[in-house]
Amino acid sequence: xxxxxxxxxxxxxxxxxxxxxxLQQSLEAMPEVNSLLTAGKTxxxxxxxxxxxxxxxxxxxxxxxxxxxxxxxxxxxxCRVLIGDSCGSLSEGSTNKALQVTGVxxxxxQTGAEIVNFDTSPSVVVAVDNGKILRxxxxxxxxxxxxxxxxxxxLKTHGLTLMTGAIKNxxxxxPGRGKKEVHLKAPKPSQLAEAVVDIFSVTKPHLAIMDAVVxxxxxxxxxxxxxxxIGLIIxxxxxxxxxxxxxxxxxxxxxxxxxxxxxxxxxxxxANLEDIKISGPPIEDLRLDNFQRPSxxxxxxxxxxxxxxxxxxxxxxxxxxYPKIRQKRCIKCHECIINxxxxxxxxxxxxxxCDKKSCIGCYCCLxxxxxxxxYFRA
Numbered sequence: 066x067x068x069x070x071x072x073x074x075x076x077x078x079x080x081x082x083x084x085x086x087x088l089q090q091s092l093e094a095m096p097e098v099n100s101l102l103t104a105g106k107t108x109x110x111x112x113x114x115x116x117x118x119x120x121x122x123x124x125x126x127x128x129x130x131x132x133x134x135x136x137x138x139x140x141x142x143x144c145r146v147l148i149g150d151s152c153g154s155l156s157e158g159s160t161n162k163a164l165q166v167t168g169v170x171x172x173x174x175q176t177g178a179e180i181v182n183f184d185t186s187p188s189v190v191v192a193v194d195n196g197k198i199l200r201x202x203x204x205x206x207x208x209x210x211x212x213x214x215x216x217x218x219x220l221k222t223h224g225l226t227l228m229t230g231a232i233k234n235x236x237x238x239x240p241g242r243g244k245k246e247v248h249l250k251a252p253k254p255s256q257l258a259e260a261v262v263d264i265f266s267v268t269k270p271h272l273a274i275m276d277a278v279v280x281x282x283x284x285x286x287x288x289x290x291x292x293x294x295i296g297l298i299i300x301x302x303x304x305x306x307x308x309x310x311x312x313x314x315x316x317x318x319x320x321x322x323x324x325x326x327x328x329x330x331x332x333x334x335x336a337n338l339e340d341i342k343i344s345g346p347p348i349e350d351l352r353l354d355n356f357q358r359p360s361x362x363x364x365x366x367x368x369x370x371x372x373x374x375x376x377x378x379x380x381x382x383x384x385x386x387y388p389k390i391r392q393k394r395c396i397k398c399h400e401c402i403i404n405x406x407x408x409x410x411x412x413x414x415x416x417x418x419c420d421k422k423s424c425i426g427c428y429c430c431l432x433x434x435x436x437x438x439x440y441f442r443a
Contacts, residue, residue: 069303069335070095071310073345076278076298079121079130084298088134088274091300094344101213101271101302104143109181109211110135111270113219113234114150114169116288117162118435124281124292127217129168131276131298135217136176148173149181149207150237153288153432155245155404160184181207184241191267197259197327198251208238208268216270216304220277220295220311222286222358224386224428224441225254226261229287230311231273231304232324236261238268245429248406252425258323265304265324266333273304275311282357285440288432293356305334306341313338314351315358386426386441390417394438401430401439 072094076087092098102108112127119125132148139146152163160182164170173180183205191209193199208214218234226233239247251260277297283290295314301307305328309319319325319336329336338348388401388410395417402410402417409423410430431439 068340068342069301069306070342070344071299071301071303071306073310073343073351074298075296075346077296079128079278081130081134084130084134084278085137087298088138091274091298091345092138095300095302097302098272102139102142102144106144106212107147107210108139108144108213108215109147109149109207110139110178110215110217111208111234111238112148112150112167112217113229113237114160114163114167115153115432116166116435117152117154117156117159118166119288120166121168122292124219124221124279124290125288126163126167127219127276128278129172131217131274131278132167132169133172133176135215135274136172136178139215140176140178144213146176146178147181147207147211148178149183149186149205151183151205151240151244153237153244153429154400155242155433156400181205183207183238188240193263193267195331196263196266198256199247199260199263202264202267203240203243204238204268205240213272214268214270215272215274218273218275219281220275221281222283222290224284224286224359224431225426226258226324227317227322227359228308228312228315230275230308231270232265232308232328233261235265235268235270239264245404245406248425248427248429252427255323257427258327261324262327262331262333265328266331269333270304272302273300273307275299275307277311284357284359285431286359288434289437289440291357295353297351303334305329305336309336309338310341310343310348313348315353315356317358387421387424388419388430388439389442390419391438391440392416394436396436396438398435400433400435404429404433
């Protein structure tokens with residue numbers, strides 16, 4: 066396998082000049098970008114538009130300036146540019162709201178890009194060869210038909226998968242309620258990681274550009290954590306290698322992050338740091354020892370002394386967590402109820418409450434909550 070490049074560029078803020086300069090620096094370190102982005106090709110930009118309500122400064126969605134700068138870069142290469150995603154919420158019109166709150170319509174007007182709402186656009190059922198959890202998935206046609214897919218993940222912690230990056234970002238290629246069905250089929254963290262990699266295997270991007278200018282830290286990521294300035298844009302044609310490097314910066318070995326390790330085991334990318342060429346500042350200078358992340362805790366010890374198959378089973382048993390609702394902060398929008406795959410959340414005497422017997426701990430309620438009223442506790 067050819068040694069992949071992960072290109073790291075410092076980016077001090079989200080000003081147009083800072084992002085454009087860092088993006089140019091990051092992409093110029095990868096010679097394959099010139100042959101990838103040629104005139105006449107259709108390029109799909111797939112940002113992370115998880116939230117339909119939280120503004121860019123909350124570090125939940127990919128920042129608008131990252132999306133715009135990549136769109137401009139591709140247009141200057143003579144490419145047709147599409148910007149598309151499916152929001153994490155299942156409420157009607159949520160993806161349109163996510164596009165609006167992230168400023169995508171304005172970006173489209175300014176750059177000539179076209180918007181694709183994965184929830185309302187035609188989709189096609191695709192077989193997942195050798196899928197661990199999923200045998201087939203419904204994917205938006207635009208994802209399948211694009212000449213080039215560029216995924217634009219936001220670097221965030223995730224209560225179930227520890228972090229969300231380029232691999233996890235492809236989960237958003239599943240339209241609307243399809244994501245709910247995936248959670249029902251993969252209720253445990255290890256199962257969800259495998260299901261995400263199943264999806265990644267049929268929507269594998271040609272290029273990944275990570276928004277790590279301001280990331281999200283904390284155990285309630287990917288929607289309820291705290292913004293944390295890191296000041297980086299990280300790019301690679303190998304999304305697995307990118308996630309491995311990003312995880313190392315946060316303090317995770319690739320084998321601790323289920324999505325990264327599973328994708329590596331399936332031959333979908335490189336995860337061993339010694340097999341990855343780093344362009345830019347060395348990882349040793351970037352590691353964040355005080356980054357607040359969901360700790361793998363017992364996972365580190367288990368990975369060292371117990372076979373992987375056993376570890377996955379034990380971790381699944383240890384990871385049972387349930388949503389708690391800050392009732393004073395709750396605005397009774399019912400987003401959590403709408404998005405719960407098992408109907409475990411219900412309105413009881415004016416308050417949202419969780420039935421632990423029905424809850425599968427999928428974090429869908431936390432991701433959909435617009436006011437950070439939900440957190441998870443064992």
